[in-house]
Amino acid sequence: MKTGKTLGIFSLILLLMVLIVVVGARTRQETEVVMDGGTAPAATATAPATATGVNAAVPVPSPTPTETLPEVDVGSWELALVNKSHEVSGTPKVAEIGKTGAYFDARAVDALNSLISACKAAGYSPHINLAYVPESAQEYYFNKKAAEIADGAAITDEIAEKASRIVARPGQSEHQTGLAVDITDTFYLPYTSEQIDSDLLAWLVEHCAEYGFIQRYPAGKENITGWRESYHFRYVGVEAATYIMDHELCLEEFLALYK
Numbered sequence: 001m002k003t004g005k006t007l008g009i010f011s012l013i014l015l016l017m018v019l020i021v022v023v024g025a026r027t028r029q030e031t032e033v034v035m036d037g038g039t040a041p042a043a044t045a046t047a048p049a050t051a052t053g054v055n056a057a058v059p060v061p062s063p064t065p066t067e068t069l070p071e072v073d074v075g076s077w078e079l080a081l082v083n084k085s086h087e088v089s090g091t092p093k094v095a096e097i098g099k100t101g102a103y104f105d106a107r108a109v110d111a112l113n114s115l116i117s118a119c120k121a122a123g124y125s126p127h128i129n130l131a132y133v134p135e136s137a138q139e140y141y142f143n144k145k146a147a148e149i150a151d152g153a154a155i156t157d158e159i160a161e162k163a164s165r166i167v168a169r170p171g172q173s174e175h176q177t178g179l180a181v182d183i184t185d186t187f188y189l190p191y192t193s194e195q196i197d198s199d200l201l202a203w204l205v206e207h208c209a210e211y212g213f214i215q216r217y218p219a220g221k222e223n224i225t226g227w228r229e230s231y232h233f234r235y236v237g238v239e240a241a242t243y244i245m246d247h248e249l250c251l252e253e254f255l256a257l258y259k
Contacts, residue, residue, distance in 0.1 A: 092178035
């Protein structure tokens with residue numbers, strides 16, 4: 001009997017020792033996590049996110065989406081590009097701007113009239129200094145400037161090039177499109193940006209896009225446009241104008257976004 005009891009007690013002690021070893025091994029496994037191919041204490045691992053965001057992992061930001069361009073037809077009449085590399089195509093049908101004796105593309109003249117009316121309502125005195133210019137008149141202006149530079153001498157290619165930096169060659173002036181207008185505060189001849197009421201120009205720059213216009217030759221874009229004329233505004237349509245003015249682009253830069 002004693003021998004049987006002794007064996008039973010020994011077996012029980014052995015079983016308890018085995019249980020202690022097994023439990024200890026499991027405890028050590030639960031206190032370790034895998035990190036970068038090795039092991040590290042569980043305390044250094046990132047805790048799971050909770051409903052309140054406490055101890056939550058910092059989310060990886062999504063890539064910034066590309067801003068959608070306006071859905072405009074860059075080949076449409078109001079976005080026609082005219083400069084030294086792109087000459088005027090065709091002759092526009094024009095209509096008088098109010099009772100000014102100046103003319104504008106008939107498809108956009110109402111927008112220009114609305115811009116001028118709003119400018120007057122804001123307390124300014126906008127004046128249409130120059131709008132549509134037919135090719136014959138542009139040719140006269142250019143030849144006149146070239147003759148002034150030549151001062152009685154023959155008009156050479158060099159003189160013609162100098163003249164083209166002051167007056168656009170026939171076919172290369174936006175005024176021939178009927179979509180361009182020089183807005184000043186009174187009649188000037190000749191005129192420069194420095195002569196014109198700066199407050200008037202500031203109002204036009206701020207509000208022109210609401211009526212489909214852009215400041216066509218802003219300062220800082222001369223290397224692209226070839227001109228710096230703060231008073232020169234161009235109709236391109238409200239959607240395109242809003243994008244161009246909001247992003248401080250010139251027409252060349254805007255059209256390049258669609259290539």
